[in-house]
Amino acid sequence: MKQYNDIMGLAKTEMFTDEQNEISLFAKVFGHPARVAILQYLFKLDSCICGDLVNEIGLAQPTISQHLKELKQLGLIKGNVEGTSVCYCIDESNWLHMKKVMIQFLDQDISNKECC
Amino acid sequence: MKQYNDIMGLAKTEMFTDEQNEISLFAKVFGHPARVAILQYLFKLDSCICGDLVNEIGLAQPTISQHLKELKQLGLIKGNVEGTSVCYCIDESNWLHMKKVMIQFLDQDISNKECC
DNA sequence: TTGTTTCATTGCAATATTACGATTAAATAA
DNA sequence: TTATTTAATCGTAATATTGCAATGAAACAA
Structure with a gap:
């Protein structure tokens, strides 16, 4: 597993749980509309070249190549060289793991004793 | 609604759909472990002071104050002044909207015709 | 009034991100 | 071989993010 500190810059990752760091890494890669668009396009086509x-x-x-690299580093997509072009697609098992982690975070219960 | 370009920096938001920009804004705010930790703490306590x-x-x-400000700007939390302290909590309806948008993105179908 | 407490804001240094022109590398075609 | 095509990498400028010391503001206490 990639070391969080390699790519989190100033963030003091050692003061957070592995779960919190993992969530923020996944979120970070979705934090740019180009990468969101790339993923949506890959889902639409089931395959694609750069x-x-x-x-x-x-x-x-x-x-684009740089954004693809970031998605690949996190394991969400994979790419195969095909002649002079490269075929990218979603890495299904890693996507499902990410989905589980993120949905668990998003799905926290909101109790009704709101204070403000 | 906040203008995406106000806070997306160099990202050329005009070339993306509103949906893609919205997803990336939500993801961005989760892209730091401190903000993830703050949200988890608020869920755990149902209220909290800075x-x-x-x-x-x-x-x-x-x-911390700065991270709270970002969460508040996106509407995911709200805060009430109580004497000298401030009570923060999750903004339920905005959280549910965010959750719907994000889960819809995460839940895209992976067809089985993977190419690589 | 004068502290005290609590949180927000300012200002700034260190680092990260984004974008792209120029170049390189690798496969293929002529 | 020499193009040509396609994508990765390099280098760098512009901008954003993070973190915190110092300071400010607002409510309260003595």
């Missing part, structure tokens, strides 16, 4: 994304999304090729 | 959080989490008071 060039498609450059046309689909309006960003330059190096920028 | 000073509690400074003790609970190891960060300085201005840092």
Whole structure:
């Protein structure tokens, strides 16, 4: 597993639980609309090459490539070289793990004794 | 509604859908373990004052205050002044809206025609 | 009034993120 | 071989985020 501190910058990850750090890492990768758009596109197509994304999304090729790298580093997508192009798709088992962790966080119970 | 460009920096939000921008804004606020920890603590207690959080989490008071401000700006928490302290809690209806948007994103179907 | 307590704000340094032009690398085509 | 195509990487500028000391503001207590 990647060390949280490698990519969290100033965040003092050692004062938080592994769960809190994991949630924030997943959230962080969704924290840019281009990466959200890339994932939605991959879900729509079930496969895809990088060039498609450059046309689909309006960003330059190096920028898309960088966003793909971040998604790949977290394990949410995987890519296969196919000739001169690369075929990316969702990594199903890692996506399901992430989904479980995130939904558990989002699904916390709101008791009705709100104070304000 | 807050203008996305006010807080997304370089991100070219105009090239993305409102949905993609909304998802990324919600995700961004979860993209720091301190804010995840604050939210979990608020869920656990159903109410809370800022000073509690400074003790609970190891960060300085201005840092906690800043994280609270971001959560409040997105509407996920609300705060009431009570004497010299401030009572924060989850904003239930906004939390439920966020949850719906995020779960819809996380719940996309993975077809079985993976290509790689 | 003068403290005291509690939280917000300011200001700033350190670091991270985003974007993209230029270049490189790798596969294929001519 | 020499293009050509496609995507990754490098380098760097612009901007954002994080953290906290110092300070301010507001409510309360003595």
